[in-house]
Amino acid sequence: MYTKHKEETFVLNLGPQHPATHGVLRIKLTMDGEYIVNAEPVLGYIHRMHEKMAENRTYAQYLPNLSRLDYLGAISFSLAHCLIVEKACGIEVPERATVIRVIMAELNRITSHLLWFGALIVDLGGFTPMLYIFDDREKIIDMMDSITGSRLTFCYLRFGGVSCDIDDTFIAGVRDIVPYMRTRLKMYHALVSRNAILQERLVGIGNITPEMCRSYGASGAVARASGVKHDVRQAEPYSGYERYDFDIPMSTDGDSMARFSVKMEEMEQSLRIIEQAVKNVPAGAYRNGKVPRTLTPAVGDFYQAVETPRGAFGIRMVSDGSNTPYRMKLRSPCLSNLSLLPEVVEGMLLADMLAFMGSLDLVIPEIDR
Amino acid sequence: MNDIVSLLTPLSVHTPRFVTYTEKGWHLDALIVTERIIDATRVLADAGYTLETITGVDWPEQGNIELVYDLFHSDRRERAVLRVRIGRDGAEAKSISSLFSGAAWHEREAHDFFGVRFEGLADHTPLLLAEDADYHPLRKDYGAQANDVHQT
Amino acid sequence: MEPQEIPEGLIQLAVLDDLLSLCRANSLWPLTFGLACCAIEMMATGASRFDIARFGAEVFRPSPRQADVLIVNGTISRKMAPSVVTLYDQIPEPKWVIAMGNCAISGGPFVFEGQYGIIEGIDKLIPVDVYIPGCPPRPEALIEGILTLEEKLTGKRRFPRVESGAQK
Numbered sequence: 180m181y182t183k184h185k186e187e188t189f190v191l192n193l194g195p196q197h198p199a200t201h202g203v204l205r206i207k208l209t210m211d212g213e214y215i216v217n218a219e220p221v222l223g224y225i226h227r228m229h230e231k232m233a234e235n236r237t238y239a240q241y242l243p244n245l246s247r248l249d250y251l252g253a254i255s256f257s258l259a260h261c262l263i264v265e266k267a268c269g270i271e272v273p274e275r276a277t278v279i280r281v282i283m284a285e286l287n288r289i290t291s292h293l294l295w296f297g298a299l300i301v302d303l304g305g306f307t308p309m310l311y312i313f314d315d316r317e318k319i320i321d322m323m324d325s326i327t328g329s330r331l332t333f334c335y336l337r338f339g340g341v342s343c344d345i346d347d348t349f350i351a352g353v354r355d356i357v358p359y360m361r362t363r364l365k366m367y368h369a370l371v372s373r374n375a376i377l378q379e380r381l382v383g384i385g386n387i388t389p390e391m392c393r394s395y396g397a398s399g400a401v402a403r404a405s406g407v408k409h410d411v412r413q414a415e416p417y418s419g420y421e422r423y424d425f426d427i428p429m430s431t432d433g434d435s436m437a438r439f440s441v442k443m444e445e446m447e448q449s450l451r452i453i454e455q456a457v458k459n460v461p462a463g464a465y466r467n468g469k470v471p472r473t474l475t476p477a478v479g480d481f482y483q484a485v486e487t488p489r490g491a492f493g494i495r496m497v498s499d500g501s502n503t504p505y506r507m508k509l510r511s512p513c514l515s516n517l518s519l520l521p522e523v524v525e526g527m528l529l530a531d532m533l534a535f536m537g538s539l540d541l542v543i544p545e546i547d548r
Numbered sequence: 549m550n551d552i553v554s555l556l557t558p559l560s561v562h563t564p565r566f567v568t569y570t571e572k573g574w575h576l577d578a579l580i581v582t583e584r585i586i587d588a589t590r591v592l593a594d595a596g597y598t599l600e601t602i603t604g605v606d607w608p609e610q611g612n613i614e615l616v617y618d619l620f621h622s623d624r625r626e627r628a629v630l631r632v633r634i635g636r637d638g639a640e641a642k643s644i645s646s647l648f649s650g651a652a653w654h655e656r657e658a659h660d661f662f663g664v665r666f667e668g669l670a671d672h673t674p675l676l677l678a679e680d681a682d683y684h685p686l687r688k689d690y691g692a693q694a695n696d697v698h699q700t
Numbered sequence: 701m702e703p704q705e706i707p708e709g710l711i712q713l714a715v716l717d718d719l720l721s722l723c724r725a726n727s728l729w730p731l732t733f734g735l736a737c738c739a740i741e742m743m744a745t746g747a748s749r750f751d752i753a754r755f756g757a758e759v760f761r762p763s764p765r766q767a768d769v770l771i772v773n774g775t776i777s778r779k780m781a782p783s784v785v786t787l788y789d790q791i792p793e794p795k796w797v798i799a800m801g802n803c804a805i806s807g808g809p810f811v812f813e814g815q816y817g818i819i820e821g822i823d824k825l826i827p828v829d830v831y832i833p834g835c836p837p838r839p840e841a842l843i844e845g846i847l848t849l850e851e852k853l854t855g856k857r858r859f860p861r862v863e864s865g866a867q868k
Contacts, residue, residue, distance in 0.1 A: 195783055198732045198762035202739075203780060223676040224780040225736055227810045228817045230661070231685050235812050243809055250737035250836075266573065294740070313747030330744075331836055332737055393598045395650035409622040480605075482573030482618065482627070495603050495616065506686075510601040510618070518653045544736050547676055547777075677817075678779045685816050 188216050191529075195224045201298070201536065202543030206520075208529070215532060218524045220517060222547055229548040233507030238264050238474045239338070241507070246332035248509065249545040251291040254284045255487040257336045262417055263483035263494050264338050267476035274461040276340035277419040282353065282456045283335065284418075285449040286323055289360065290316045291488035292446050299439070299537035300371065303380050308371055315363055322352045338474065339467030345460070353457050357450050364446060372443065381436040385523050385535035388433060396515035399490025400445065401539060404430045404437035411486035423452045435538035442540070473502050480506075489513050489540055513539075514546045549576055549626060555591045559584040574618070574627035582632045582641065589617065589644045592628055597621045599644070602654035604662040606636070608688045613639050613662055634664065636687075643668035661686035718854070724768070724794065725850040727756040731767035731787065735774025738801035738836040742773050745839035755846055755858075764790040769849070770826075773836075775803035775810055776819045788826045796829045796852075797822070798845050805831050 194205035203224035209217040229244055236244070238260075245260045246253035258280060265272060272280075293316050297309035320330050326345050327335040335342055371377060392402045402409050410427045412420040428444035430437035476498040484493045490512025497506040516539050524532045549566075556564050556578050564578035580588045589599075597619040605614040610633075617630040634641050643666035645652040655666045656675040663684040665672065674681050683690060734742060745752045752758050761767040764787050776784055788797070799822050802808035807820030822828060829852060832845040851857045 195780060196731075196733055196787060198760075203735055203774075223674065223678065224777055224783070225775060226676045226777050226779065226817050227736075227775050228685070228815060231816075232810070232812060234686075247737055247809065250740060263573070266571070309743075310748050313744055314749065317744070317747075317749045330838065331740055391649075393596075394648055396599050396601075396648070397650075407622060414622060414625045479572070480616070482629075484573070484600075484620075491600070493600055493618065495601070495618065497605055506603070506605045508601065508603040508616075514653060515600075515650050518650050522649070544774075683816065690814075 187211075195221075201541045204517075204541070204543045204546075208532075210529070213528050215524050215527050215529060218521050218532070220520060222543075224547065225544045226547040227544065229509060230507055233504050235503065237502050238476075238504065241504070242336070243332070243334045246329075246334055247544070248548065249487065249489065249492075249513075249542050250332050251294055251542055252287055252488040253331070253333045254280075254287040254335065255485050256492060257333065258284060258418065259483050259485040259492055259494050261336045261338055262485070263481050263496050264474060264476065266483060267479075267481050267496065267498055268338070268474055270339045270470055271467055272339055272418075273464045273467060274419075275344075275463045276465050276467075278456050278460050279341050279345055279465060280336065280418050281420065281423070282345075282453055282460075283323065283327070283333070283341075285452045285456070286319055286353070286356075287333070288449045288488045289446050290319050292442055292449075295442065295488075295537075295540045296367070296371075299534075299540075300377075302533050302537040303377065305371075305376075308367065311363075311367075315360065318359070319356060322349055322356065325349060325352075337466060337470075339470040340465050342466070344465040350457055350460065353453060357454050357457075360446070360450055364443070368443065372440070377439075378436065380531075380534050381439055381538065382434060384435040384531045385527070385538065386433045387519065387523060391519055391522065395519040397490070397519060398512050398515065399487075399540075400438050400441045401490065401516045403427065404441045405433035406431040409491065411484045411491050415484055417483075417485065420452075423455050425449075425451050435535055438538040438540075475500055475502050484510075487512060489542065489545070490516060509548055511545045511548060513541050513543075517541055517546060549624075549628075552576065552591060552595055552628070556580070556588055559588045559591075569627075574629050576626070576628040577631075578629070579631045579633070582634055585617075585630065585632050585642050586644055586647065588630055589619075589647050592619050592630075593647045595621065596623065597628060599648040599651055599654075602651060602658055604658040604664060604686065606662060606686065606688045608636065611636060613664060615641055615658065615664070617644075639664040641666055645669055660684070663687065721853045721855075725853040727759075728769045728796070728846065728849065729759045729761050729767050730757060730769050730771045731764055731791065732760045732762050733770060733772065733787065735772070735776065735780070736803065738773030738803070738834075741836045741839055742771060742800065742842060745842045750839040750843060752843065752846065755843070755850070757846055764788075765792065767791055768794065769796045769798060771798045771800050771842075772804040772822045772828075773800040775808060776822055776825070777817050778819060781819050781825060784822065785825050796849055797826055798830045798832060798849060799823065799828045800832045800834075800842060800845065801837060802833060802835045805833060808835060 188209050188211050191208040191210045195203040205221040207219045245256040293312040297312040300308045327333050387405045389406045392407045425448045428441045478500045480497040482495050493510035495508040499505040553564050561579045600618040603616040612633045615632050619628045658664045660674050660677045799805050804822045830845045830849045
């Protein structure tokens, strides 16, 4: 392990352009040979002024912004915005719409986790799973595309429901995808999870204690892999999640392998939720027809938390009674997860730091907002 | 949560109150005396709360900036909100990064957007803005206002 | 950086030029330069369904010294702008630039009066050869962009252009 041999260190700059596909993150590393003495993330290279834009847009005009915030989990982020506005304006959502929202959100969670999986293995040097997961992603995205019209940055949810109804082809397609994805997950476990090289690269790397999670506000798979039981879908259920029977994968190891296993298991749990949701989609309206064109929520502030593929996303919305928000604060899960990087990587090998960052599942535009 | 209320009351401006969770999204709301924010946060940290985020809100008509601290207890499934009000000119607050290490980045962001300086925070370099940024974009007197909004 | 002096005493052969253009067009090596959402669609284009390898462009090089096309995908923030220009300068000639997505073309959905953070279009910094609109553009659109760049290099188009109903 790392023991300080020499007094000489050098500064190595990682990013903002680098092949690890997380986005534009820059880390200033002070290195002693191959070991990291100090790591300082530098953010802001994709700061797109989302919070300032919120003050200049009506609530409906702001809907596309949420999808671009974290483009891999766009439905969950849009869902948070819709839920908080519906809470503030007292808008009811029909049953059918809540079930459709859950199906889309869980399908989105699976596509996001698949991409995380491919990107992590690419970071470690294995290129093949990347091609396999894109194939699976295309199959799921095809179905979502047929209903929502988008492949990536879905702007599908509306206040009071969804913008377009699902049809029988979609339901039949989703019913087929579930067993197909189960066989694929089995294949990934057999080929990748039990691979000796992956075990060497991930086991014991980047240990995060539960106290660290609490101190930094880490959430999502990062916290659950360290033993902190926190999933917003069960802690503060929204959109009918209390009706579905699913487990929360947890681990107490806290290393990168634990985060890996937790996220792989989360895909299986998402399939369980989709199975239950698609079994009986209630008939009825897919959208509340009585939502006014211009929304003016009550004066005051509101908070809504949602479990995105990356962790607990929160919106704190301050309304002054006009048709634009007074302040829209977006609580990014990846920001809290990344903030524990400097403490964890001290004394690590550089290659191990990349494996650790891959296991954190970062999407930088969400951090920079 | 009543034990927390009794500990927070001497540190607050008014008695902390409970709000309806389904209407607002949290349980306990307290406006803390600005200088006692570290003690108030310590009450919640000792009880097992996590800091989720620190939000700055600019209220130019009232002449102050509000800092909202959102805290969450994962076992009890309870949310608490602490607020402080600081002046707009020479905005100064106390840093809680000694209690929650994650607060450092939230406070740097509040400094970026509102120009708030935190006593006890060593590093005020911009988190999201350019290194030489000397403007604070989320203040209401900066740049674009909500006047040029199109009605759909 | 100072402009380079190109020696004048070169003999240019048209056939050799055509051959070189054909070779370059069929092996465009992009730089791995994903900024934001459009990067995912670029990755999807490199994956098996859309398969940019058919056109010789699947070799994404992480180092700008080994790349010849810079596909700018995603929003360019003011903080990132010097890095983009540095990367462009580091790519050896001949090089081309594809602006993929609305943000790279003109700032995309993030333009509002008084905006402080982004550059409204990469063509404000570096010369662009092909613009691909979309937010994000479909992988088929990126392939169409690569084919348009190939047409720009060789003068001939690889596949017939698909006529939309409106053009007839």
